[in-house]
Amino acid sequence: MSMPNPEFAVKSGLALIIPTRNRPDLLRRLLANLEKVSLKPDAIIIVDSSDAGNYFELKSEVIKIHQIMTEYKSAAIQRNIGLDYLFYHKNAKDIRFISFLDDDVMVPNDYFELVLKGFTQINDCVGLSGIAKTSENTRIKIKRSRLTDWIGITGNPGILTGAAVNISPIGLREKTEVDWLIGCSTWKADCFQNLRFESDFFGQSIFEDVIISARARKLGKLICDPSIVLRHDLAIEGRPMTKVYYTNWVINRSRIFSYDVPNLSKYKFWLLTLLLLANSVLLAPFSTYNRDKFAGLVLGATQLVTKRFY
Numbered sequence: 384m385s386m387p388n389p390e391f392a393v394k395s396g397l398a399l400i401i402p403t404r405n406r407p408d409l410l411r412r413l414l415a416n417l418e419k420v421s422l423k424p425d426a427i428i429i430v431d432s433s434d435a436g437n438y439f440e441l442k443s444e445v446i447k448i449h450q451i452m453t454e455y456k457s458a459a460i461q462r463n464i465g466l467d468y469l470f471y472h473k474n475a476k477d478i479r480f481i482s483f484l485d486d487d488v489m490v491p492n493d494y495f496e497l498v499l500k501g502f503t504q505i506n507d508c509v510g511l512s513g514i515a516k517t518s519e520n521t522r523i524k525i526k527r528s529r530l531t532d533w534i535g536i537t538g539n540p541g542i543l544t545g546a547a548v549n550i551s552p553i554g555l556r557e558k559t560e561v562d563w564l565i566g567c568s569t570w571k572a573d574c575f576q577n578l579r580f581e582s583d584f585f586g587q588s589i590f591e592d593v594i595i596s597a598r599a600r601k602l603g604k605l606i607c608d609p610s611i612v613l614r615h616d617l618a619i620e621g622r623p624m625t626k627v628y629y630t631n632w633v634i635n636r637s638r639i640f641s642y643d644v645p646n647l648s649k650y651k652f653w654l655l656t657l658l659l660l661a662n663s664v665l666l667a668p669f670s671t672y673n674r675d676k677f678a679g680l681v682l683g684a685t686q687l688v689t690k691r692f693y
Contacts, residue, residue, distance in 0.1 A: 396479040397495060398469050398572075399424040402461030403486040404621050405437040410486050418445040422495040424482065428468055430461035458566075459580035459588035466575050475572075482569040487618035488515070497611045498569045501558075509603035510596065512568035513611025514555070541607050543597065543644055555609045562644075563596035564605050567613055574599050581638065586623055590635040597642045625675035626682070633683025656684055 399417070403410050410429070417427065428449045429441060441448050453464055462483060469475055480499060484490070494513075501511045541561030555561075578598060580591050596605055623631065633656060640647055663677035 395422055395425055396477060397424045397482060397499065398478045399427045399482045399484060400462055400465035401427065401429050401484050401486055402458045403429060404432045404456060405434060406486050406618060406620050407437050407439055409618055413486055413488065414441060414443060416489050418443060419492060420490065420495055421492050428465040430465045432456045432461060457585040457588055459584040459591040460582060463579045463582060466579065478572050480569055481572050481575060484567050485615065487616045488567055489614040494611065494613060501606060501608050505604060505606050507603040508606050509574050510564050510568055510570045510599055510605045512564040512607055513613060514609050515565055515567055515613055515615035517615045517617050543647065555607055558606060558608045560604050561607045562600060563593045564607065566592040574602055584635060589631050594638055594642065597639055597644045625672055626679040629676050629679025630683040633680055634686060637687055656680065
């Protein structure tokens, strides 16, 4: 991959990185959305792993766009490529904030103003996100109760629980310090001088947001502000089949335990995995989705035990 060194004028001190693959219409929609925001990023770095038939050159008279093509079909690696490109740039020292967005989101006009304002209001804040409103919830749903809290399966929104199930911060009602930020989030640029996303996750890169948060929160506070709301449409294009999703769900989630996260244990990790398997067995006769989920969980757990990944 070549590293060109184009110029851009630093005004907001904010750069935006967007990984994308085979979603040209959504990318055009997002770009049109970003051209209307009140506070514009100094540069948008789009890292595109699209097949040849879905590639198109992006142009804007409003925002400087840097478009990078890559063969790596991985949201995590594509974010890393965007970071490397940014820090290679001679103006990198003037970028104080880095924001990440998915290609299937829409942001309000004051989105970046609100986000950057949030950093000025919280001492030691290194990462901040709002919440994403979706038409559906693709995360595993577990009904919260005293029992599930006691076992460590569930917990407060935005907190990494003992079994590492992520309870979405969408339920928060006020600005709160959390353990993890959603993928569409903004960070102080200094965080990424020595920090990168997982380099061996592929495709949707499930849990890359949780893992980068678990590592970055050692540098300062992570804040979720539910008054900042973006729309996430969860586009079907490029999302893995159910079996593949849950295989990666188990494997990628296990990586969290490599980063010294308090209150997590291998015991609770495997306990939750067994509970999910049991739940899938009970539900499997009723839908193809649950049968595929069970197969994916079994395959992921098997690959973890045998250390034969992907």
